[in-house]
Amino acid sequence: MAYTVTPSPAGPVGSQYCVCKVELSICGQNLLDRDVTSKSDPFCVLFMEVNGKWVELDRTETAVNNLNPAFAKKFIVDYHFEEVQKLKFALFDQDKSSTQLYEHDFLGEFSCTLGTIVSSKKITRTLLLGNGKPAGKGMITIAAQELSDNRVITLSMAGRKLDKKDLFGKSDPFLEFYKPGDDGKWMLVHRTEVIKYTLDPVWKPFTVPLVSLCDGDMEKLIKVVCYDYDSDGGHDFIGELQTSVARLCEAQDASPLELECINPKKQKKKKNYKNSGIIIVKSCKITRDFSFLDYILGGCQLMFTVGIDFTASNGNPQEPSSLHYINPLGTNEYLSAIWAVGQIIQDYDSDKMFPALGFGAQLPPDWKVSHEFAINFNPRNPFCSGVEGIVQAYSACLPHIRFYGPTNFSPIINHVARFAAQATQQETASQYFILLIITDGVISDMDETRHAVVQASKLPMSIIIVGVGNADFAAMEFLDGDSRVLHSYTGEEAVRDIVQFVPFRNFRNVPKETLAKAVLAELPQQVVQYFKQQNLPPINSEPA
Structure with missing residues (x-):
């Protein structure tokens, strides 16, 4: 885009290079009809250029008897900003059950870079035959979407009237947050700092990816455990509670959410046991931690x-x-x-x-x-x-x-x-x-x-x-x-x-590609950092 004159805190840095997964959705329009008695049965094959040769990455399902297919199978590709990633989409009419492509009729192909697709978000192009001429009126549409949950959750937590655990003082409380792991055991996600000598702690707000806390599932049970810190590592258990992110989100700045902190052993022993204190969710906010690709897919031009x-x-x-x-x-x-x-x-x-x-x-x-x-x-x-x-x-x-x-x-x-x-x-x-x-x-x-x-x-x-x-x-x-x-x-x-x-x-x-990687390594991070400092989301972003 040419310049036209018109009158008119950085997040944590990730890996050195901008790498994420992009999902490509494929549709065909007006494909060549290669079958005599019915319409073509097209499938799409994705190739990537590796060291000057086309290597097959994946193929879609076959759309039976259909010249305008919308393939359900998506292609998932690792996106590297600082590399030229050449892709070729080739369509074939399935004739046999063979996996060998030469056994099937060729319906046309289209080549471009992954950068071209993500910078446009969606492109429709003419399919070409091997001789470079159009494959009839055949067209291909490719749409890109980033495969990541970029939501982050920021929690402000406090406690009130927690159990006293130290003989000569109060407690030194801290919290641990857990989610259920694939093996059925609780998996530690986050630990707060220790607040010394108090039964009414106020912890610093913290931010974690929503995927880390609950796998992106707002209804999934999470566990919060409160301990009294001991320097020898033998921390004393104060109590725990189970909740969900959906429940935590009920907390507003004006009306905090109060949850009882329970010690199950005490609960069993004491008839008049009420709780071991209150854990207060002062505020819970879910926002999006936008990536470089979010800004590019949102229409940002370099x-x-x-x-x-x-x-x-x-x-x-x-x-x-x-x-x-x-x-x-x-x-x-x-x-x-x-x-x-x-x-x-x-x-x-x-x-x-x-x-x-x-x-x-x-x-x-x-x-x-x-x-x-x-x-x-x-x-x-x-x-x-x-x-x-x-x-x-x-x-x-x-x-x-x-x-x-x-x-x-x-x-x-x-x-x-x-x-x-x-x-x-x-x-x-x-x-x-x-x-x-x-x-x-x-x-x-x-x-x-x-x-x-x-x-x-x-x-x-x-x-x-x-x-x-x-x-x-x-x-x-x-x-x-x-x-x-x-x-x-x-x-x-x-x-x-x-x-x-x-x-x-x-x-x-x-290789010349090595210079591009070194020169462009910091650019995605610089783009994101600037727009975050200005509180500017991607143009077409959805609310969290």
Whole structure:
């Protein structure tokens, strides 16, 4: 999607990569009729490309005598944001009971990336025959859904008049929450902190995934056990209760839910036993802990911009020693970085029009230095069509500019930040901006760049820096706030880490996919963190 100018606390971090399961639902329309006496009996086979070969993952059931099937069997695929996952959906007319596909009539196929499907949520495309021509009027519709229960439950608990267990004092109570395990035994889910010397404790609110607490089943029985803490580990049992999340949800801030804490042994022994205290549910809230895929399926577009370093330290592009020299294979480190990142990101942008900017060069006709120029020399329309368009514009501009300097990052960062700031006026999770800067060296405007990054950290924006060549990239590591919080020269702190720096030299002798994984590893987390800080749910999200 091209930029259009219109007037108008981070959760716990999961695994390094964004991995989750996606369910794909398949329908066919107007399939070819391969049977003489009846209609085709179609089934769909899913393949994934692995090391350049198509590998079958799964197949649906057969829809008997049906040219417009809606298959009940769903395909479940692991989704990896930072990989290009190529899928092929092939339809066949079942003729025999054989599992060999060549025994069945081919009805057409469609190939795309998993990223294309999830970024659109639902796509309908023409089926093609082996020769690339349409399979009659045959179409396939693929719909994606994330397979996860992203609900979390936040509980505020307290106690009143709990049994006194310590000889010389009160009790040191804590709670444990259990759910029934598959083996029929109670399984510990959560333990609160210990509150010392009190029979009327108030525990800190805590949040756990609803799946952890009750397997997502609000009616399932859960057990809450209250103990008196002992430093030797021999905690004294105070009492317990059984309830369900549905019951806990009756608690409101104004009217807490009170549950009796029972000690079964005391209950049996004492006739007038009432309880061992009261456990109070002060509040119970269920919300959704949205994932990166929730935002993408909700319609969030990733807006990709490339910034390319054309300073003199890169060397004369006509000479093989230059970092901008395009070798006989038609590539260099700049192009490799553009391809590695661009081929992933482009699936998440509906019109695939990307601004490509250069900095540090003298431009014709007056040869003034520019630190943010369109590499297609069209400042009104700096957009390139897809990654191929960026590559073509890059190759075409090299003979027409003079490499110069200095290496200033802040103009390009501020350029993208202006569009990101405009996107915040919509107050929806609809756009997130990614700036890829490829550079060969030391930043000249470090103070201004630090300031620009700190300001950009408040916006829906991330910056990926790929360092090419063999220069000292210590300053880049400094911008990448993995080990410490970045500060502006004014002393202002970045509200989140938005810079990911990777030196290309670490990836020269490994598959190109490895660079994409390293460069994009933190991006899903950064997208989610920003929208959560702004309290923005995915556009089409359902209430918890």
